[in-house]
Amino acid sequence: MNFSSKISREYQSKLTNAENAVQVVKSGDWVDYGAFATNPDLLDAALAKRVDELQDVKVRSVTFPGKAKVATADKGQGSFIYNNWHFSSGDRINHDNGNGYYIPFVYNEGPSHYEEEGTLRTDVCMMRTTPMDAFGNFNFGVGNSFQRAILENAKTIIIETNNTLPQCLGGTGESIHISEVDYVVESDNKPILTLGAPPITEIDEKIANYIVSEIRDGACIQLGIGGLPNAVGNLISQSDLKDLGVHTEMLADSYLQMFKTGRITNLKKTLDPGRMVYTFALGSQDLYDFIDNNPKCASYSVGYTNNLANISANDNVVSINNAIEVDLYGQVSSESSGFRHITGTGGQFDFAYGAYHSKGGKSFICLSSTVTGKDGVVKSRIRPIFDPGSIVTLPRTITQYVVTEYGKVNLKGKSTWERAEALISIAHPDFRDELIREAQDMKIWVNRNRKDCINAAA
Numbered sequence: 001m002n003f004s005s006k007i008s009r010e011y012q013s014k015l016t017n018a019e020n021a022v023q024v025v026k027s028g029d030w031v032d033y034g035a036f037a038t039n040p041d042l043l044d045a046a047l048a049k050r051v052d053e054l055q056d057v058k059v060r061s062v063t064f065p066g067k068a069k070v071a072t073a074d075k076g077q078g079s080f081i082y083n084n085w086h087f088s089s090g091d092r093i094n095h096d097n098g099n100g101y102y103i104p105f106v107y108n109e110g111p112s113h114y115e116e117e118g119t120l121r122t123d124v125c126m127m128r129t130t131p132m133d134a135f136g137n138f139n140f141g142v143g144n145s146f147q148r149a150i151l152e153n154a155k156t157i158i159i160e161t162n163n164t165l166p167q168c169l170g171g172t173g174e175s176i177h178i179s180e181v182d183y184v185v186e187s188d189n190k191p192i193l194t195l196g197a198p199p200i201t202e203i204d205e206k207i208a209n210y211i212v213s214e215i216r217d218g219a220c221i222q223l224g225i226g227g228l229p230n231a232v233g234n235l236i237s238q239s240d241l242k243d244l245g246v247h248t249e250m251l252a253d254s255y256l257q258m259f260k261t262g263r264i265t266n267l268k269k270t271l272d273p274g275r276m277v278y279t280f281a282l283g284s285q286d287l288y289d290f291i292d293n294n295p296k297c298a299s300y301s302v303g304y305t306n307n308l309a310n311i312s313a314n315d316n317v318v319s320i321n322n323a324i325e326v327d328l329y330g331q332v333s334s335e336s337s338g339f340r341h342i343t344g345t346g347g348q349f350d351f352a353y354g355a356y357h358s359k360g361g362k363s364f365i366c367l368s369s370t371v372t373g374k375d376g377v378v379k380s381r382i383r384p385i386f387d388p389g390s391i392v393t394l395p396r397t398i399t400q401y402v403v404t405e406y407g408k409v410n411l412k413g414k415s416t417w418e419r420a421e422a423l424i425s426i427a428h429p430d431f432r433d434e435l436i437r438e439a440q441d442m443k444i445w446v447n448r449n450r451k452d453c454i455n456a457a458a
């Protein structure tokens, strides 16, 4: 039998439908899904339908597009407990409603949690991939992440194919072979989630200006998610910066824009020169078309992209990420607000640490100085201390630059009173007096920190 007919016989023998495939799940099992667009769709729906038959099935996902059906199927019967390593907006709603839980981790350690013997059990992994190629491989498309480590830990593997996933060339960890798979389900090829570019506000533009003036030719860029990093990408596209490189966890539309305007060549990178390195992609159809089979882009496991030594291996790494709040000690909270869990630590810690340790590298945390709550009340995002429940994403020892529309400050090497002074200088003017009073009560204010000196710094 020749190679291709052997592969196709194996494929046919494993082909089934979603309802049959999920019969493999038993009460008490741990089930892992995919990450981002590689979360299963039909298999999630089929598993949720077994709500009356199953007890105590624990599901783990990474950033489910929309809302996972298993999370809401349960209605308190103890059939499913839904957990997630990083919340999407749907996961956030599930958590708000008591239908989901967060799993704390730093993103670079995702693979090792599954690789360390006995840390995590995976009875069944069900994930979405591209259809099988001529060699028997299923590609993880835009969700490489730590899928390979999960699959290697899984007792049973079910693949749900979708032909709208781009073929993402690796790298490492970007595919699985038919010989490793137990069941294949062909889906209805519903288009994967696309994300429009977030709108750029005037405040975002001001913040982006402070950051872009710190970037030099040949720098290696990591942009986080949200409007602010998108504004930075937009401004870089219009600049005359040259030979920028990309080593990031998330590939988004702003990289495509910077590539098209000739800002990105990747030629000055010392690690993976000539290639844009990423572990997942989230953006428009244009972005997915760009990465599809593109040898200039390399999809790697997050154990590689977010490895601290790999991040700092390139020179002049610039990492730009968003935050929810920063306190006067310089701690950064990027994943929750009080007891409301919003997203996750993700790779923020990895890139803030790795960028600072790259030769000439800089790490930026950016946020608007205020936010208007759902109750209409305007709050300062520079806080004396965080509310109970707010999670520290970056300890104060790791934070380098903090940027608002009122300026940028570098906290490295600064004592507590200098940090308070620096951070209040970039807070919204309406909140500065109150922050100074709080800093006095917190014993992080000395007599030479006076209001006029704050105004001078601003």
Ligand SMILES: CC(=O)SCCNC(=O)CCNC(=O)[C@H](O)C(C)(C)COP(=O)(O)OP(=O)(O)OC[C@H]1O[C@@H](n2cnc3c(N)ncnc32)[C@H](O)[C@@H]1OP(=O)(O)O
Residues within 6 Å of the ligand: 089, 092, 223, 224, 225, 226, 227, 228, 249, 250, 321, 322, 323, 324, 325, 334, 335, 337, 342, 343, 344, 345, 346, 347, 348, 371, 381
């Ligand atoms: C994928 C990557 O980012 S790679 C980079 C490394 N990873 C990280 O940085 C992970 C942590 N960071 C993050 O998850 C994001 O950058 C965030 C959440 C900090 C900001 O992302 P954005 O998309 O700009 O957030 P957005 O403004 O849409 O707010 C998300 C939610 O948080 C809420 N929120 C934002 N700021 C605040 C605040 N200061 N107080 C209370 N709630 C807030 C919003 O109301 C919104 O809730 P909703 O969905 O109910 O409306």
Ligand SMILES: CCCC(=O)O
Residues within 6 Å of the ligand: 062, 063, 085, 086, 107, 225, 249, 345, 346, 347, 348
């Ligand atoms: C899963 C991690 C995504 C992020 O870093 O935001």
